Amino acid sequence: MATDTQLDLWEVFIQSRNGSHHTHAGSVHASDRKMALQNARDIYTRRGEGSSIWVVPANSIVASNPDDADMFFDPADDKVYRHPTFYVMPEGAKQI
Amino acid sequence: MSNNTAPAIEDARLSKFEERVQKGDAIEPRDWMPEAYRKHLIRQISQHAHSEVIGMQPEGNWITRAPSIRAKQILLAKIQDEGGHGLYLYSAAETLGISREDMIEQLQTGKAKYSNIFNYPTLTWADIGAIGWLVDGAAIVNQVSLQRTSYGPYSRAMVRICKEESFHQRQGYEIMATMMKGTAEQREMAQDAMNRWWWPSLMMFGPHDSDSPHSSDAFRWKIKRHSNDELRTKFIDKTVQQAEVIGLTIPDPELKWNEATGHYDHGEINWDEFYRVIKGNGQCNKQRIAHHKRAHDDGAWVREAAEAYKVKQAVKNN
Numbered sequence: 001m002a003t004d005t006q007l008d009l010w011e012v013f014i015q016s017r018n019g020s021h022h023t024h025a026g027s028v029h030a031s032d033r034k035m036a037l038q039n040a041r042d043i044y045t046r047r048g049e050g051s052s053i054w055v056v057p058a059n060s061i062v063a064s065n066p067d068d069a070d071m072f073f074d075p076a077d078d079k080v081y082r083h084p085t086f087y088v089m090p091e092g093a094k095q096i
Numbered sequence: 097m098s099n100n101t102a103p104a105i106e107d108a109r110l111s112k113f114e115e116r117v118q119k120g121d122a123i124e125p126r127d128w129m130p131e132a133y134r135k136h137l138i139r140q141i142s143q144h145a146h147s148e149v150i151g152m153q154p155e156g157n158w159i160t161r162a163p164s165i166r167a168k169q170i171l172l173a174k175i176q177d178e179g180g181h182g183l184y185l186y187s188a189a190e191t192l193g194i195s196r197e198d199m200i201e202q203l204q205t206g207k208a209k210y211s212n213i214f215n216y217p218t219l220t221w222a223d224i225g226a227i228g229w230l231v232d233g234a235a236i237v238n239q240v241s242l243q244r245t246s247y248g249p250y251s252r253a254m255v256r257i258c259k260e261e262s263f264h265q266r267q268g269y270e271i272m273a274t275m276m277k278g279t280a281e282q283r284e285m286a287q288d289a290m291n292r293w294w295w296p297s298l299m300m301f302g303p304h305d306s307d308s309p310h311s312s313d314a315f316r317w318k319i320k321r322h323s324n325d326e327l328r329t330k331f332i333d334k335t336v337q338q339a340e341v342i343g344l345t346i347p348d349p350e351l352k353w354n355e356a357t358g359h360y361d362h363g364e365i366n367w368d369e370f371y372r373v374i375k376g377n378g379q380c381n382k383q384r385i386a387h388h389k390r391a392h393d394d395g396a397w398v399r400e401a402a403e404a405y406k407v408k409q410a411v412k413n414n
Contacts, residue, residue, distance in 0.1 A: 006197050026256075046173075066124065
């Protein structure tokens with residue numbers, strides 16, 4: 001078989017409607033950014049699922065390591081005072 | 097590291113993995129997983145992807161002969177969906193470390209399989225109805241179950257696919273219903289398609305549970321959530337009524353409602369035929385792969401040109 005290429009891998013993020021977050025939808029293969037956008041549109045928004053698309057070269061994404069998750073997220077584990085339920089409110093106080 | 101610690105670490109990871117799966121956690125691409133889990137998923141997801149892509153061929157056979165412009169537009173949209181489904185699934189498989197190139201090579205050399213059902217020919221327009229209604233109907237039953245599979249990217253692909261498949265099934269059923277309201281000849285054509293597609297559709301769920309070679313790990317690791325026979329029964333139970341409504345006869349004289357189980361009992365499936373087709377001796381096996389190779393090779397210049405353009409743009413922008 002001749003050397004073949006299936007082009008580069010891109011990750012696709014879709015905003016389902018104006019005002020919402022862009023959410024990861026999946027991946028596409030493409031050789032450049034324009035093709036990546038068009039492929040993402042054809043593959044992930046055939047039924048009006050999106051109002052905006054981001055495509056990112058997969059190798060540009062930096063991800064945390066799941067094996068280190070306990071250690072990595074540890075700084076947040078002992079700070080219950082960051083949650084509103086931590087505080088004792090005087091009896092009778094309203095709208096707080 | 098001594099020779100003894102490596103297996104101990106491996107065991108600890110395996111039990112942690114199994115614990116997570118039992119708890120219902122999704123496994124994500126960068127999580128540790130047993131090699132057998134990875135291998136099983138690559139085999140299953142790539143086979144699923146190949147099925148979607150090869151499945152475009154029997155339907156593509158009718159695009160130029162669709163009976164109306166409406167039917168043609170719908171068929172084109174459906175086939176485009178199947179291509180999209182193949183791409184979602186190839187992407188999910190790639191997260192496990194296999195490349196798209198390798199998967200395509202495995203398909204073309206016969207190392208990877210695709211669903212047997214696509215080795216049957218589409219002889220009449222009614223076959224397009226039967227594929228949408230029965231073949232996609234059977235696929236939906238399987239895919240709904242797989243929405244809860246333990247591997248995250250596979251599960252998410254299934255959710256997306258299930259949303260789109262119900263259009264496929266309804267358009268197929270509409271074709272059958274329309275033909276059953278037509279002339280005697282059209283009704284005969286619809287029944288003939290039913291007769292040819294019914295049994296191969298039941299075979300899509302794979303061998304009986306007692307003869308299924310890949311099942312036990314798949315269940316323990318929650319790759320598979322329902323057995324072949326459970327899914328097959330679910331499909332039969334919902335399809336019988338749909339056939340009755342439009343006046344089609346299910347070509348199984350032994351099919352009957354079983355009060356005790358609350359399900360239909362069905363006649364013997366011809367497993368000799370199933371294995372004959374799997375081994376490459378169905379009516380269209382050779383044609384399907386030859387067509388895939390031809391399309392792939394004919395498109396090589398497009399991929400090359402795209403790569404050349406990318407290089408040229410990179411130089412220009414520097």
